[in-house]
Amino acid sequence: xxxxxxxxxxxxxxxxxxxxxxxxxxxxxxxxxxxxxxxxxxxxxxxxxxxxxxxxxxxxxxxxxxxxxxxxxxxxxxxxxxxxxxxxxxxxxxxxxxxxxxxxxxxxxxxxxxxxxxxxxxxxxxxxxxxxxxxxxxxxxxxxxxxxxxxxxxxxxxxxxxxxxxxxxxxxxxxxxxxxxxxxxxxxxxxxxxxxxxxxxxxxxxxxxxxxxxxxxxxxxxxxxxxxxxxxxxxxxxxxxxxxxxxxxxxxxxxxxxxxxxxxxxxxxxxxxxxxxxxxxxxxxxxxxxxxxxxxxxxxxxxxxxxxxxxxxxxxxxxxxxxxxxxxxxxxxxx
Amino acid sequence: xxxxxxxxxxxxxxxxxxxxxxxxxxxxxxxxxxxxxxxxxxxxxxxxxxxxxxxxxxxxxxxxxxxxxxxxxxxxxxxxxxxxxxxxxxxxxxxxxxxxxxxxxxxxxxxxxxxxxxxxxxxxxxxxxxxxxxxxxxxxxxxxxxxxxxxxxxxxxxxxxxxxxxxxxxxxxxxxxxxxxxxxxxxxxxxxxxxxxxxxxxxxxxxxxxxxxxxxxxxxxxxxxxxxxxxxxxxxxxxxxxxxxxxxxxxxxxxxxxxxxxxxxxxxxxxxxxxxxxxxxxxxxxxxxxxxxxxxxxxxxxxxxxxxxxxxxxxxxxxxxxxxxxxxxxxxxxx
Numbered sequence: 001x002x003x004x005x006x007x008x009x010x011x012x013x014x015x016x017x018x019x020x021x022x023x024x025x026x027x028x029x030x031x032x033x034x035x036x037x038x039x040x041x042x043x044x045x046x047x048x049x050x051x052x053x054x055x056x057x058x059x060x061x062x063x064x065x066x067x068x069x070x071x072x073x074x075x076x077x078x079x080x081x082x083x084x085x086x087x088x089x090x091x092x093x094x095x096x097x098x099x100x101x102x103x104x105x106x107x108x109x110x111x112x113x114x115x116x117x118x119x120x121x122x123x124x125x126x127x128x129x130x131x132x133x134x135x136x137x138x139x140x141x142x143x144x145x146x147x148x149x150x151x152x153x154x155x156x157x158x159x160x161x162x163x164x165x166x167x168x169x170x171x172x173x174x175x176x177x178x179x180x181x182x183x184x185x186x187x188x189x190x191x192x193x194x195x196x197x198x199x200x201x202x203x204x205x206x207x208x209x210x211x212x213x214x215x216x217x218x219x220x221x222x223x224x225x226x227x228x229x230x231x232x233x234x235x236x237x238x239x240x241x242x243x244x245x246x247x248x249x250x251x252x253x254x255x256x257x258x259x260x261x262x263x264x265x266x267x268x269x270x271x272x273x274x275x276x277x278x279x280x281x282x283x284x285x286x287x288x289x290x291x292x293x294x295x296x297x298x299x300x301x302x303x304x305x306x307x308x309x310x311x312x313x314x315x316x317x318x319x320x321x322x323x324x325x326x327x328x329x330x331x332x333x334x335x
Numbered sequence: 336x337x338x339x340x341x342x343x344x345x346x347x348x349x350x351x352x353x354x355x356x357x358x359x360x361x362x363x364x365x366x367x368x369x370x371x372x373x374x375x376x377x378x379x380x381x382x383x384x385x386x387x388x389x390x391x392x393x394x395x396x397x398x399x400x401x402x403x404x405x406x407x408x409x410x411x412x413x414x415x416x417x418x419x420x421x422x423x424x425x426x427x428x429x430x431x432x433x434x435x436x437x438x439x440x441x442x443x444x445x446x447x448x449x450x451x452x453x454x455x456x457x458x459x460x461x462x463x464x465x466x467x468x469x470x471x472x473x474x475x476x477x478x479x480x481x482x483x484x485x486x487x488x489x490x491x492x493x494x495x496x497x498x499x500x501x502x503x504x505x506x507x508x509x510x511x512x513x514x515x516x517x518x519x520x521x522x523x524x525x526x527x528x529x530x531x532x533x534x535x536x537x538x539x540x541x542x543x544x545x546x547x548x549x550x551x552x553x554x555x556x557x558x559x560x561x562x563x564x565x566x567x568x569x570x571x572x573x574x575x576x577x578x579x580x581x582x583x584x585x586x587x588x589x590x591x592x593x594x595x596x597x598x599x600x601x602x603x604x605x606x607x608x609x610x611x612x613x614x615x616x617x618x619x620x621x622x623x624x625x626x627x628x629x630x631x632x633x634x635x636x637x638x639x640x641x642x643x644x645x646x647x648x649x650x651x652x653x654x655x656x657x658x659x660x661x662x663x664x665x666x667x668x669x670x
Contacts, residue, residue, distance in 0.1 A: 001442060001443045001444075002439065002440060002441065002442055002443070003437060003439060003440075003441045003442070003443060003445075003446060004439035004440065006443050008469060008471075011443070011446060011469055012469060014443060014446065014447070015446065015450055015467075018447060018450050018451075018454070019450065019454060019464050032429075032463075033430075033463050033465055036463070036464075036465045036466065037464075037465070037466055037467065041466065042430070042432065042465035042466035044429075044430060044465065046381065053430065053432055053465060053466060053480075053482065054432070054466060055432045055433075055434045055466065055467060055468050055478070055480055056434070056468050057434050057436065057468060057470055057478065059436055059470055059472050061473075062436070062470060062471060062472050063470070094367075094379075095368075095377070095379060095388065097377065097388055097389070097390045097480055098390075099390045099391070099392050099434070099478045099480070101392065101394055101397070101476065102338060104337065104338060104339035105337060105339065106337065106338045107336060107337055107338070108336045108337070108338055108340075108341050108346070108349060109336075110338075111338060111346060111349065111350065112349070112353060115350055115353050115354065116353075119353070119354060128367075128368050128371070129354050129371075129372075130368055130371045130372070130377035130379065130388060131371065131372055131376065131377035131388060131389060131390065132350075132372065132390060133390050133391050133392060133478075134343060134346055134347060135392055135394055135397060135398070136343075136397060137394050137397050137474075137476075138396075138474075139472075139473075139474070141436065141472075141476065143390070143392065143434045143468075143478040145388075145390060145432055145434070145480035147388065147482070
């Protein structure tokens with residue numbers, strides 16, 4: 001069977017099962033592993049605080065195109081997508097390691113700009129870039145590993161959603177995918193719109209503070225939206241063994257999507273990936289506190305139910321239930 | 336200027352300077368960083384023990400060729416080259432994260448074999464594979480980040496060599512490069528020789544126990560041989576601001592190199608990379624203890640001197656000094 005038939009999440013499940021089967025019983029180090037494969041970051045027990053470890057990569061002509069992203073934006077984004085995973089655990093980012101493959105025809109100025117982008121966001125979030133590796137290759141790839149710590153031995157996971165929880169979302173979804181559509185389609189807008197869409201797609205702001213705040217409020221479930229709102233909500237539902245009902249009318253719609261992407265608007269909101277917003281679930285009382293503290297930054301979009309046949313149901317404004325058509329991004333099963 | 340003009344180590348120095356200049360002053364997290372870019376692993380302060388973090392990658396058609404390596408060997412080697420960096424610090428390996436890019440036409444059986452190789456060596460050295468990432472790409476690449484801890488807050492670094500130290504080497508050098516020559520040149524040998532050379536190149540054994548033992552003996556300087564004996568000795572000399580004199584007659588010569596690679600033998604020993612043996616320096620008293628404990632596994636090959644114009648001088652059997660011609664592997668300045 002080809003990996004393209006099994007799909008990205010099938011491969012991950014396959015590897016996870018193999019490691020659990022063949023590795024777990026043998027090494028005592030596993031006693032310290034609180035969360036392994038299957039969440040936004042791994043979590044390991046340490047003397048005082050838990051440690052978080054996560055890795056993600058950006059690969060030329062897969063995740064980015066040098067015709068539409070600057071080297072500085074690329075450096076920012078490579079760190080941002082990893083920070084987002086620490087944010088989704090409500091953790092504190094600490095150290096980064098960078099493994100690069102770069103074509104020999106790259107200029108030193110390119111590398112300087114790349115690291116400028118990385119250093120800028122690292123400074124912004126208190127991260128030290130402590131090591132890495134460089135190899136020559138025919139394509140550019142930036143693999144980042146980010147280490148962090150938990151907040152008082154508490155983390156937000158995908159596995160803690162309970163029936164009755166409300167579903168909250170920071171910010172807007174769909175604008176990163178709209179930015180990608182603009183860049184690829186060379187679409188023309190007002191300068192402010194171009195700037196906003198470009199930033200949404202190329203320089204996402206990881207929700208580190210928001211994740212820490214949710215964690216400190218006693219909220220226990222979150223994921224960052226990298227694959228798409230519905231795809232990532234499905235990850236929560238499958239891991240927590242629950243289902244979710246989303247009210248389409250409750251979804252936050254960015255004015256630019258409404259105006260400039262009218263036809264594809266709802267599809268972008270539900271299935272556009274790389275927003276790096278936080279999707280979380282909370283009891284009604286905790287959601288109220290979150291709404292008070294992160295005023296105007298959180299929208300309640302639905303609620304968690306007992307597990308149903310469909311992990312996610314979307315209720316349209318006319319009240320009819322509908323199921324999603326586009327399930328989000330899978331690296332091995334492109335739409 | 337192109338990165339190919341600056342060279343691999345020039346780029347690393349450039350990035351290191353940029354990070355030191357622009358990042359260090361801002362983030363308090365840097366107070367916990369004991370060793371950053373420039374050694375085998377980064378070292379960070381923790382509550383009880385120091386943490387080690389290192390990353391390395393294997394990229395298709397750069398580091399390996401699927402016509403000559405099996406998927407299982409590839410999995411082993413991807414972890415082994417990272418373990419070797421923890422070994423070179425005398426540390427204890429703990430956790431691994433795997434960031435893969437794989438072509439969609441890869442089979443699930445390939446992935447199973449790859450992880451079989453990774454799990455086998457992870458079990459052998461008590462490592463837990465706790466996370467990772469998978470992305471589709473046109474080529475296979477395996478980026479591994481390995482986390483570990485120090486032994487009693489002591490690490491072997493590249494920076495501690497002192498004039499008067501003896502230079503020790505575990506095992507043999509050159510047989511990995513000979514193995515590569517065999518695989519690429521389709522050379523024909525006795526089955527036992529083929530097996531030995533294949534293992535040396537494709538399934539190297541990282542010197543974890545040896546590094547820990549050297550560390551526990553109070554030895555403070557080591558590097559693993561990935562770029563080549565002279566190249567890696569040069570790294571020690573430059574970082575420690577010393578020079579080294581190697582006696583050609585003292586170098587361990589594997590019988591297979593002597594017999595089957597007679598003409599290129601000394602060149603392979605001095606410049607062949609990917610041996611993953613440990614090169615270390617120690618006072619005479621500590622070297623004596625190391626020789627006693629690791630009987631037959633260590634050879635004294637020379638000594639450290641005050642810094643000279645040439646970092647490394649090789650004394651030929653006839654007593655004439657000579658300087659090296661092939662400085663070892665640089666990703667951006669191939670030989």
